[in-house]
Amino acid sequence: MKVPSLILCLVLVCTLNCYGARVVVTVPPSIAEIQMLSGGTSAVLEHLRNRFSSQVSSLEEHYRLKMLTKEVEQASNLWEEQKKGYADRVSSLRNSYISKLSFTIGSINIAISPESSSLGDIMFHYAVHNSSDRIITDITFRPSIGSKVLPTTTALVLEFIHPQTLKLGLAPGETMTNNGHDPERFQFFIGNLSREELQQIRSDLSGSFAIEVLDLHFSSEKGYKGHIRVMDVEEAFEAQLKPIRNTLMKTETELASRRNAHALAQEAFSSDRRKVMAEYTSAVEKLKRSSLRYKSAVDSKKGRSIFEDIDVGTYLLYATNETGEAIFEEINVHEGKNQLTIHALREDPFLP
The missing domain is CATH 1.10.287 (Helix Hairpins)
Structure with a gap:
């Protein structure tokens, strides 16, 4: 009567070995579900990615x-x-033409504006000589006293209008002055200057006042303002600049x-690439579905997922979070309990 003993032995062996392995995976908190894909998924995915890259490269070459x-x-x-x-x-x-203007500053006066303590007035007489071959109508300038540039309310323009004829334009070789006539006047911000700077301006005014010419305009003739064409550098030298x-x-x-x-x-490349991308995405989704073997939700409190009754073998552990980061790790499942901790996420390899 040894047959029953043999049957009992087989039942015990089956009881011990007919149940699959147990896999416990601890993951970062952003993961909600883990999938176990078949072990060959990585190789198929690599093939799909290589094909996608090759197709994109071919499109780049096609469209040069x-x-x-x-x-x-x-x-x-x-x-x-x-x-x-x-x-x-x-x-x-x-x-070049700025350098051919010579200024001589005559009398200078400074005054604080009575209606506003934040503004100062400077009045000055000047003489200017034009040693160029062009009629110069006006300049844009920046005033300074010593090394201090005076902060002005607007860009300062000095027009060369003859005090007696009232015609605009300083001819080649001509000298013009406003001595004996109304001085040139401009305002500057006192509020931007310290008490020491203002005192230095008062004391150094006559000896260190200067104007820096920044720009100038030209005319082909002298005449009354508004009746002659005033030209900037590009207009005045159009013939010289035209070839350039x-x-x-x-x-x-x-x-x-x-x-x-x-x-x-x-545009054409992007259109074709979208088609290739759609084909790749479709193939990848099909691969995910066909290679899925097991899946398990993550216990949000414990931060782990448990797979029960798993066949022994090689699998690809896969999961993604809402930001597109992923778990993508190959594991070998053996009999009994398998425990694994994932510390960091990576870019999702399924994405192109």
Whole structure:
């Protein structure tokens, strides 16, 4: 009667081994559910990712994006270089003619405005000589006393209007003065100056007052204000600047053409890439569904998930949170209890 003993032995063996393994996974608090995917999922995913990358690279080559981007960059650099060259030429002309104006400052007076203690008045006489070959109508200037630039209410403009004829314009070789006539006057902010600075201005006024010419205008003839054409540097030297400006405009047109070609190619590329992306996303979602073996909710209080009755083997532990971070880790499940702690999350490899 040994048969019953054998049956009992088989029942005991089955009782001990017919139940699967137990897996306990501790995870960061942002994870709500964990999935166990089949072990071969990583290899299939890598294949899908490589195919996606290859398709995108092929699209980039097809639409010549790298070449078009380089062409835009080169055209942009050339345009910036030529624009700077043009600006430097304008600045050089401006500075050249500014240097040909000689100022002599005559009597100077300073007064605190009676209606406002925050403003001061400076009145001065001057003589100016034009040693250039152009008629200069006016200047924009910045006043200073010693090393202190005076803070003014507005940009200061000095028009060269002859006190007797009232005609605008300082001709080549001509000297103009307002001596014996009303002085030039401007206001500056006293509130921006310390008591010591204001005292220094009072004491140094006659010896260290100066004006720095920042800009100037020209005319082809002298005449009454409003009856002659006043030109800035670019207008006055249009003939000299025209070749540089034409080159700059040609480069600007070429740059616009390059940018347009790049934009059209980028638009077409993006459209095709969205299609490739949709195919990849569909394939990935299908892979997730077909490779899913087990899933378990995370106990939010204990921060862990428990899988019961799991077949022994290799699995891919996968989970995501709301910000797109993921658990993506291969594990080997053996008989009995398996315990694993995930300390950090990573970028979701399923995302392209």
